[in-house]
Amino acid sequence: MASAPRAQFVTLAALVVAIGCGGGKPQEASAKSNTAARPLQLAQAPEDPATAQPSGSAAITGRVAFSGAPPAAERVKMDADPQCALQHTDAVHKPEVVVNANGTLKHVFVYVQQGLEGKSFAAPASAATLNQHGCMYEPHVFGVQVGQELSIVNSDATLHNVNCKATKSKPFNLAQPTKGMKTSKQFAAPEIMVKCVCNVHPWMAAYIGVVAHPYFAVTGDEGTFSLAGLPAGTYTVAAWHEKYGEQTQTVTVGDGETGSVAFEFKAQ
Numbered sequence: 001m002a003s004a005p006r007a008q009f010v011t012l013a014a015l016v017v018a019i020g021c022g023g024g025k026p027q028e029a030s031a032k033s034n035t036a037a038r039p040l041q042l043a044q045a046p047e048d049p050a051t052a053q054p055s056g057s058a059a060i061t062g063r064v065a066f067s068g069a070p071p072a073a074e075r076v077k078m079d080a081d082p083q084c085a086l087q088h089t090d091a092v093h094k095p096e097v098v099v100n101a102n103g104t105l106k107h108v109f110v111y112v113q114q115g116l117e118g119k120s121f122a123a124p125a126s127a128a129t130l131n132q133h134g135c136m137y138e139p140h141v142f143g144v145q146v147g148q149e150l151s152i153v154n155s156d157a158t159l160h161n162v163n164c165k166a167t168k169s170k171p172f173n174l175a176q177p178t179k180g181m182k183t184s185k186q187f188a189a190p191e192i193m194v195k196c197v198c199n200v201h202p203w204m205a206a207y208i209g210v211v212a213h214p215y216f217a218v219t220g221d222e223g224t225f226s227l228a229g230l231p232a233g234t235y236t237v238a239a240w241h242e243k244y245g246e247q248t249q250t251v252t253v254g255d256g257e258t259g260s261v262a263f264e265f266k267a268q
C-alpha cells in the first residue's frame with residue numbers, strides 16, 4: 001500500500017475514534033463540530049478488513065430515564081483526612097445514584113455489547129485519565145479501549161492507593177503518596193466493569209468499562225448518550241449502572257441512519 005493514503009486513513013481513523021469515545025467534554029465538542037464534514041471524508045477511507053476502523057456512518061443515540069424516588073445520597077465524611085476535607089466547602093455526597101433535573105440517570109455506562117464480532121479496533125493514541133481530586137475520583141464512571149493508555153493522576157497532597165480489581169486483565173494496586181504523581185496502566189481484555197477503590201479513603205470508588213471497540217459513552221447531566229461512526233448492522237446496546245445493574249436493547253441501523261433507544265432504570 002502506498003504510504004500517503006495509509007497516512008490519511010490513520011489520521012481519519014484517529015478522528016473517528018475521538019468522536020466515538022465520547023468520554024469527555026472536548027470529545028463531545030469535536031463530535032459536534034465535525035458532524036457535517038465527516039461523511040464525505042469517510043467515503044474516501046480505503047477498506048482494511050484486517051483492522052476495521054470506526055468508519056461507519058450509522059449512529060445510535062438515546063437517553064437513560066429514571067423512575068421512582070431515588071435513595072438519599074450518602075454524605076461523605078472526610079474529617080479523618082484534613083487534606084481531603086480542606087478541599088471542600090460544600091457537602092460531598094457519594095455519586096452512586098445521581099438523578100438529573102430532567103429525570104434521567106447519570107453515570108450510566110452505555111456500550112455496544114454485540115454486533116461487532118469479527119472486527120478489531122486499534123486503541124486510540126490518546127490516553128484516558130483517572131484523576132484523584134479532593135479525595136474523589138474524576139470521572140466516577142468512564143470507559144477505555146483495550147490497550148489504551150490509562151493515566152492515573154494524584155492531584156491531592158495526600159496518599160492515595162489505586163486498587164483496581166480487574167479479573168479479565170491483571171489487577172493492580174499502586175500507591176501514589178505525593179501530589180502530581182502519574183502512573184500509566186492499560187487493560188488487556190474487555191471487562192464490564194473494573195472497579196477501582198482507595199483503601200485509605202473508603203468512600204472512593206471508580207468504575208472503568210474496558211471495551212474492545214470505541215462505541216461506548218457515559219451519561220452526564222442530560223442523561224443522554226451517542227454512539228457514532230458505527231457500521232450498518234444490528235446491535236445489542238447495553239446500559240450498566242453500579243446499583244441497578246445492566247439492561248440491553250437491540251437496534252438495527254443502516255448507513256447514514258441514527259437509531260434511537262430508550263433505557264429506564266427504576267428505584268428499588
Ligand SMILES: [Cu+2]
Nearest residue numbers: 160198200201
Ligand atoms: Cu484515597
